[in-house]
Amino acid sequence: MIYVNNAATTWPKPEGVYQQINSCMRDFGYNPGRSGGVGISRIERDIFNVRTKVAKLINAANSSRVIFTSGATEALNLAIKGVLRKGDHVITTELEHNSVLRPLRKLEKSKLIELSIIQIDQKGRLNLKQLEEEIQENTTLIVTTHASNVIGSIVDIKRIGGLAHNRGITYLVDAAQTAGVVEIDVEKMKIDLLVLAGHKSLYGPPGIGVLYINEGIELDTLIEGGTGSDSLSTYQPTILPDRYEAGTLNTMGIIGLGAGIDFVLETGIAQIRAEELRLTKRLIAGLKKINDIIIYGDLEMEARVAVVGFNLKEIAAADLGYILESHFNISVRAGLHCAPLxxxxxxxxxxxxxxxxxxxxxxxxxxxxxxxxxxxxxNNKEEFGL
Structure with a gap:
């Protein structure tokens, strides 16, 4: 099978990811903070080391502000629901995944927040002038993706981060499609809250995500429970990362994420991006030569990641995707990609x-x-029942 659905989850993973998960599961898969000291020092040390790797990847000064979650969706919910208060105004965009839109719509429907959505043009580019014009006195949060999960368009998060910083607005970035393939610097880009998906371009397993909370940002908790620390108190700890990591951590997921980050850092983000864009350029050049193919998004390589959205004119995407898989053993993603706007x-x-x-x-x-x-x-639509 030819697998080209890596925006959903990367596969295959680097060999080191399989090896580290297997070793963790077989040799030292204890529950951190809850094992009475039996073998615990190694697993706690390894989890600490993965936090340090994440911090290095995004140029964060304090690794204790790296929070492990079940995925990017939980991280986005924690960030959005943790930072917003009744009466706040939020700005987001038409590029967003439902992991951003649905939490915001729920808060809007409950009349807790006001919401403005920035439009895109037909190349998937944001109207940043509109974004600036939408800022109000009660605007407390701007949420954008770093790159579209549908058409690959990259958002100028450094420019938006600077704007938000100058106006005293918290900036949340969904980097699910870029972490590991585009350089991210939370300090230079003025990012207050950053969400990473461990199983995509960081090459970790499913079920692990990250929320980075910059200094000075305070969030309410999404869930409360045991942390293995301050256990005499019936109140959630205030120290980080414990405050936001109630329950048993996904130890295997964290260890696998660490191995994925090792691969990314050893190979080099620039090298990975160059290789993926080389393939993207080849694909787009070939698509342009095929009758009735419509390509979406900005086709300039530096303005995108290796995600290409297209259609065969007047043919439902689901039908084309089915034919590619059933007749040619090619796995793509066809549909609406959880990005309705x-x-x-x-x-x-x-x-x-x-x-x-x-x-x-x-x-x-x-x-x-x-x-x-x-x-x-x-060239043979009737042969394939189209």
Missing amino acids: LHQALHTKKIGMVRVSFSYFNTEEEVDIILEALSKIA
């Missing part, structure tokens, strides 16, 4: 979109096979 803006909400997304482990040969398959389908 983007599809509304690009007029694809009825038919969806086919998405190809690369990782460091895809090849030119695979790109050429995909293009050949799409060309056959486009």
